[in-house]
Amino acid sequence: MLEAFTEFFRQLADDYPRWNFIFFHEPRQWARIVKGLQHTIVLSFACVIFSVIIGVVGAWMQSSPSVWIRRFVQGYIQFFRNTPPFVQLLFFYFALGQFTPAVTGPDGWTQVPLISNIGWAIISLSFFAGAFNVEIFRSGIEAVPESTQEAASALGFSRLQTYTDIVLPLAFRVSLPALNNNLVNLVKTTTQAIAIAVPELLYQSVSIWSDYPSAQYPTMILLFFSFIFLVGILVFGMSRWERSMRIPGYGG
Amino acid sequence: MSHHEWTDDQPIVSINNVHKSFGNLEVLKGISMDVMKGEVICIIGPSGSGKSTLIRCVNALNDIQSGSIKVEGLEVNDKDLNKLELRKKVGMVFQQYNLFPHKTALENIMMAPIKVLKQDRAEVEERARGLIAKVRLQGKEGAYPGELSGGQQQRVAIARSLAMSPDIMLFDEVTAALDPETVKEVLVTIKDLAEEGMTCMLVTHEMGFAKEIADHIYFTDRGVIVEHGPPATFFDKAEDPRTREFLSQIL
Numbered sequence: 001m002l003e004a005f006t007e008f009f010r011q012l013a014d015d016y017p018r019w020n021f022i023f024f025h026e027p028r029q030w031a032r033i034v035k036g037l038q039h040t041i042v043l044s045f046a047c048v049i050f051s052v053i054i055g056v057v058g059a060w061m062q063s064s065p066s067v068w069i070r071r072f073v074q075g076y077i078q079f080f081r082n083t084p085p086f087v088q089l090l091f092f093y094f095a096l097g098q099f100t101p102a103v104t105g106p107d108g109w110t111q112v113p114l115i116s117n118i119g120w121a122i123i124s125l126s127f128f129a130g131a132f133n134v135e136i137f138r139s140g141i142e143a144v145p146e147s148t149q150e151a152a153s154a155l156g157f158s159r160l161q162t163y164t165d166i167v168l169p170l171a172f173r174v175s176l177p178a179l180n181n182n183l184v185n186l187v188k189t190t191t192q193a194i195a196i197a198v199p200e201l202l203y204q205s206v207s208i209w210s211d212y213p214s215a216q217y218p219t220m221i222l223l224f225f226s227f228i229f230l231v232g233i234l235v236f237g238m239s240r241w242e243r244s245m246r247i248p249g250y251g252g
Numbered sequence: 253m254s255h256h257e258w259t260d261d262q263p264i265v266s267i268n269n270v271h272k273s274f275g276n277l278e279v280l281k282g283i284s285m286d287v288m289k290g291e292v293i294c295i296i297g298p299s300g301s302g303k304s305t306l307i308r309c310v311n312a313l314n315d316i317q318s319g320s321i322k323v324e325g326l327e328v329n330d331k332d333l334n335k336l337e338l339r340k341k342v343g344m345v346f347q348q349y350n351l352f353p354h355k356t357a358l359e360n361i362m363m364a365p366i367k368v369l370k371q372d373r374a375e376v377e378e379r380a381r382g383l384i385a386k387v388r389l390q391g392k393e394g395a396y397p398g399e400l401s402g403g404q405q406q407r408v409a410i411a412r413s414l415a416m417s418p419d420i421m422l423f424d425e426v427t428a429a430l431d432p433e434t435v436k437e438v439l440v441t442i443k444d445l446a447e448e449g450m451t452c453m454l455v456t457h458e459m460g461f462a463k464e465i466a467d468h469i470y471f472t473d474r475g476v477i478v479e480h481g482p483p484a485t486f487f488d489k490a491e492d493p494r495t496r497e498f499l500s501q502i503l
């Protein structure tokens with residue numbers, strides 16, 4: 001069965017030289033794709049989690065009574081939202097990376113940086129998507145009536161308790177469609193980690209087609225399908241979540 | 253500030269020459285009133301006269317510019333006020349119910365005792381079920397606010413306040429948003445409370461109700477108390493022309 005599958009693609013590459021699906025008939029190239037996919041998944045997963053945390057904390061800080069905290073968050077948003085994530089990645093890795101300490105590597109004698117390129121990609125992309133998430137949650141928070149928060153204060157809730165127990169659960173529900181969009185974009189933006197040589201799916205794909213130009217279009221097609229699949233899982237998960245949070249008799 | 257203990261022969265709420273402005277708009281212009289433990293007082297008056305602002309000041313939802321408000325001896329107009337201390341003493345019910353829409357009726361009632369007072373969940377639940385029964389909503393424990401009528405929501409809101417075991421309850425036009433048919437069920441609930449000896453401060457337009465349950469009625473207009481007295485004298489012997497005009501319109 002598998003034999004017939006690989007044989008088919010080997011034959012296809014012979015008959016049509018531009019359609020060499022090399023990863024389907026050469027195990028070493030397939031291994032590159034698998035490795036790339038693993039990195040893309042790790043990167044996406046970590047960035048989704050961290051960017052949502054940044055969004056939640058940032059939106060909380062934006063409602064702070066301190067004007068300096070609010071300005072700080074505003075500055076953060078302006079910077080990360082208005083500059084290209086590609087350049088952010090480069091800057092984080094090369095400019096900031098040189099200041100982070102090095103530690104002794106697993107072999108016992110080489111010095112490796114404390115934060116790897118994958119680490120920097122996670123940090124950089126999380127802050128990038130987090131900036132949008134702050135804005136997304138803020139508009140969700142604004143949709144929670146002042147009077148609901150007032151009722152919580154009257155019951156003795158502190159500002160933080162009101163935020164975590166009442167405002168955030170309601171704001172989340174309002175924010176989900178916009179959050180969905182931003183997270184989909186985030187997953188696609190992980191390909192920009194190629195800028196700092198994170199071995200994710202695009203990096204591996206480019207390596208493959210530099211080595212085998214005949215595999216260029218097939219590898220692009222594989223990229224498309226991989227992302228349709230990954231984003232599909234995300235969207236599916238988000239809509240399951242949305243449904244589980246739906247409240248009878250509330251909202252649309 | 254005096255820190256001596258409050259005893260219940262002193263007013264439980266003592267409001268003294270309170271001034272409150274929103275920007276340039278002076279809304280309360282020297283309000284004073286005393287409420288004794290177990291008393292029910294009603295505040296009536298035209299819209300915009302500052303009734304809501306006044307009772308919101310009692311639990312520090314609004315701050316005041318000058319004057320003094322004491323609740324069981326606790327000075328509300330104090331920069332270092334421990335708001336939690338105050339809010340444990342004072343419950344409030346709003347015109348728009350303001351239930352937490354993502355929580356069921358029972359959860360709405362249980363939330364503050366568990367989260368704020370850190371009480372034991374099982375104990376709180378037992379008490380919450382008792383309160384549901386008290387406001388006559390058995391069977392609605394698992395309903396979300398969006399599945400309840402206005403009157404039912406308002407009764408959950410009352411139960412939610414009572415779950416904190418307050419000594420004083422504030423009601424701000426709690427029947428004003430309700431259908432006429434459901435007004436009565438909420439008023440009955442409040443009347444039960446008043447008869448059990450709860451200290452109540454109500455802003456209301458239900459004159460018949462005020463006459464029936466109030467120990468004292470205050471008429472406010474444009475930020476001042478124009479006239480006040482027990483219902484018997486207030487309704488029949490109002491002297492100020494503004495009071496008489498208001499009563500003639502509303503009765």
Ligand SMILES: Nc1ncnc2c1ncn2[C@@H]1O[C@H](COP(=O)(O)OP(=O)(O)O)[C@@H](O)[C@H]1O
Nearest residue numbers: 274277279297298299300301302303304305306
């Ligand atoms: N948060 C606020 N900011 C500015 N003005 C307010 C605010 N709350 C109330 N006011 C004004 O204060 C006045 C008294 O309002 P309110 O106490 O709600 O009156 P009432 O409850 O008697 O109808 C009104 O003119 C109202 O517009």
Ligand SMILES: [Mg+2]
Nearest residue numbers: 303304305425
């Ligand atoms: Mg009002």
